[in-house]
Amino acid sequence: MTALSAGWRKARKIRAVVVSGGTLLLIVVIALLGPLLSSHGYLDTDFDRILRSPGVTGLQFFGTDDLGRDLFVRTLRGTQVTLLVAVVASIVSLVIGVLYGAVAGFVGGRVDAVMMRLVDTLYALPFIFFVILLMVVFERNFLLIFVAIGAINWLDMARIVRGQTLSLREREFVAAARLTGVSTPRIILRHIAPNLMGVVVVYVTLTIPQAILVESFLSFLGLGIQEPQTSLGALVDAGVNQMEGAAWMLLIPASLLALILLCFNFLGDGLRDLFDARHKS
Amino acid sequence: MLRYALLRLLGAIPTLMLVIVLAFLMVRAAPGGPFDAERVLPAEIEANIARAYHLDEPLHQQFLRYVSGVVRGDLGPSYRYRDHTVGELIGSAFPLSLQLGAMAMALAIVVGVAAGTIAALRQGSGIDRIVMALAMTGISIPVFVIAPVLVLFLAVKLQWLPAGWSGNAGGLRLLLPVISLALPQIAYIARLTRASMIEVLASDFVRTARAQGLGTFAIVRYHALKPAMLPVLSYMGPAIAAVLTGSVVVEEIFGIPGLGQFFIRGALNRDYTLVLGIVVFYATLVILLNLVVDILYGVIDPRIRQR
Numbered sequence: 001m002t003a004l005s006a007g008w009r010k011a012r013k014i015r016a017v018v019v020s021g022g023t024l025l026l027i028v029v030i031a032l033l034g035p036l037l038s039s040h041g042y043l044d045t046d047f048d049r050i051l052r053s054p055g056v057t058g059l060q061f062f063g064t065d066d067l068g069r070d071l072f073v074r075t076l077r078g079t080q081v082t083l084l085v086a087v088v089a090s091i092v093s094l095v096i097g098v099l100y101g102a103v104a105g106f107v108g109g110r111v112d113a114v115m116m117r118l119v120d121t122l123y124a125l126p127f128i129f130f131v132i133l134l135m136v137v138f139e140r141n142f143l144l145i146f147v148a149i150g151a152i153n154w155l156d157m158a159r160i161v162r163g164q165t166l167s168l169r170e171r172e173f174v175a176a177a178r179l180t181g182v183s184t185p186r187i188i189l190r191h192i193a194p195n196l197m198g199v200v201v202v203y204v205t206l207t208i209p210q211a212i213l214v215e216s217f218l219s220f221l222g223l224g225i226q227e228p229q230t231s232l233g234a235l236v237d238a239g240v241n242q243m244e245g246a247a248w249m250l251l252i253p254a255s256l257l258a259l260i261l262l263c264f265n266f267l268g269d270g271l272r273d274l275f276d277a278r279h280k281s
Numbered sequence: 282m283l284r285y286a287l288l289r290l291l292g293a294i295p296t297l298m299l300v301i302v303l304a305f306l307m308v309r310a311a312p313g314g315p316f317d318a319e320r321v322l323p324a325e326i327e328a329n330i331a332r333a334y335h336l337d338e339p340l341h342q343q344f345l346r347y348v349s350g351v352v353r354g355d356l357g358p359s360y361r362y363r364d365h366t367v368g369e370l371i372g373s374a375f376p377l378s379l380q381l382g383a384m385a386m387a388l389a390i391v392v393g394v395a396a397g398t399i400a401a402l403r404q405g406s407g408i409d410r411i412v413m414a415l416a417m418t419g420i421s422i423p424v425f426v427i428a429p430v431l432v433l434f435l436a437v438k439l440q441w442l443p444a445g446w447s448g449n450a451g452g453l454r455l456l457l458p459v460i461s462l463a464l465p466q467i468a469y470i471a472r473l474t475r476a477s478m479i480e481v482l483a484s485d486f487v488r489t490a491r492a493q494g495l496g497t498f499a500i501v502r503y504h505a506l507k508p509a510m511l512p513v514l515s516y517m518g519p520a521i522a523a524v525l526t527g528s529v530v531v532e533e534i535f536g537i538p539g540l541g542q543f544f545i546r547g548a549l550n551r552d553y554t555l556v557l558g559i560v561v562f563y564a565t566l567v568i569l570l571n572l573v574v575d576i577l578y579g580v581i582d583p584r585i586r587q588r
Contacts, residue, residue, distance in 0.1 A: 121295070121296045123519075125564055125568075126522040126526065126564060129526075130304070130307070133308070133548075133556055134307060136548045137308055209421070216423065217423065217425065217526075220425045220530065223545075223548060233425070236429065239429070240429045243432070243437065247437075250433060251433070254426045254429065254430055258418075258422045258426055262417070
């Protein structure tokens with residue numbers, strides 16, 4: 001590949017990152033501000049206005065659902081919940097993944113082999129079924145959804161962090177820290193972990209869409225976010241039940257969910273290609 | 282080769298045990314019992330129920346009872362479908378899910394490999410970019426969004442295909458579920474195939490073949506395809522898990538009476554033994570299929586066997 005075409009590729013990647021990042025930012029701003037500007041609440045039912053199609057009457061741009069609730073506000077509320085769950089779950093998976101990967105990579109040897117063997121083993125499991133089992137056993141609550149999703153998404157992070165740590169621990173500043181008598185846990189926390197942040201940030205943008213997928217999957221099946229609370233997955237589920245008469249109830253949340261996932265994937269892909277030199281696509 | 286396969290098989294046993302222990306403990310850690318009803322039952326009746334389901338035994342004994350049952354293929358009675366064992370329920374519902382999943386996987390491999398190969402041969406062209414953009418879309422959009430939208434347009438609006446399961450017969454009612462289930466996998470496989478095909482096509486033996494005057498089709502068919510399939514093959518494990526998960530959604534949307542439906546019904550009804558049994562069954566299935574993939578990998582690539 002010539003330098004020119006490589007530069008051209010890079011420029012295209014940068015454009016993809018800017019466009020998808022900008023779109024996401026816009027969605028977040030609208031999701032946060034939109035409900036404040038509307039006169040409808042996301043829980044307000046209005047039985048005189050059931051299943052109205054999208055239009056400007058009453059300023060209900062996305063129409064109403066089968067209980068007469070305003071779908072514009074409800075969709076934005078659902079977006080808020082979906083994004084919140086995804087971000088918190090990603091932080092959970094980040095903490096577990098970084099600590100696990102850093103310890104395995106730094107300690108190395110037999111410990112590393114056993115820890116990574118466990119990750120390989122867990123990889124092979126259909127985790128979503130365990131999450132559903134968890135949801136059945138402990139009543140469906142908000143907190144559990146965060147933890148469950150975070151707990152299944154840390155595997156990738158652990159692998160990547162381990163690889164990075166393996167190369168970091170050979171560096172001079174780690175040797176210097178060790179020479180001056182800094183303890184292993186402290187080296188991992190103060191010297192290794194901060195140097196992992198670059199690669200971690202890139203991979204978090206790829207973890208968030210996975211978390212969104214799990215949350216909306218559970219909510220779609222009725223095992224995640226419960227009525228009258230809502231999320232994009234729950235809205236798609238409600239839309240499926242009404243799609244013959246009210247296609248907008250399906251199409252609006254479905255396309256918003258698709259757009260968000262697409263943007264996160266483009267953003268993550270682009271960032272990875274730009275900043276993670278070891279990954280060649 | 283046999284040694285390699287046996288080693289792999291032995292390696293799968295601890296994983297299976299881990300699954301059973303995890304799943305069993307999760308269910309037993311549940312606050313409240315499965316038979317907690319709104320109506321307060323007399324203590325003797327509760328004790329009788331507990332005895333009938335061996336819930337009065339200490340935990341380790343219950344666990345041993347369950348494991349020895351699983352080893353013999355007995356997953357216990359269902360708490361909700363009173364007249365059936367979990368094994369019977371799985372046996373009656375699984376064939377349909379298997380058919381659905383197998384068809385989706387076959388479709389995904391054929392279409393994904395073909396699309397990926399074409400994109401790799403025309404790297405940087407319009408076709409390549411279209412395939413890659415479609416693949417990115419397919420990866421991003423979940424099954425439970427694709428499936429209802431396909432139903433809305435192809436079944437409800439255009440009425441080309443049946444939307445549901447009951448009341449329709451023949452292969453046509455399978456078409457939409459199989460396509461919805463296959464689409465994300467087509468996207469993944471196309472991306473993997475393209476990346477590895479590009480690498481293989483740049484290798485020396487392909488250049489030699491080209492220098493000898495071999496046509497593009499012959500090069501791909503006889504030289505490039507097999508090595509390029511290795512990454513796709515190693516993706517088969519995750520793909521199988523994804524199809525099983527997707528099948529739950531697809532069965533729900535199309536009203537297909539497969540195992541996924543039982544699983545969701547069981548989950549919503551808090552039928553502990555049924556959900557536990559299906560989780561153990563699915564996990565075993567995924568582990569065994571991963572084993573098959575591993576062994577196939579060794580068959581195709583002799584370098585793996587050496588290790």
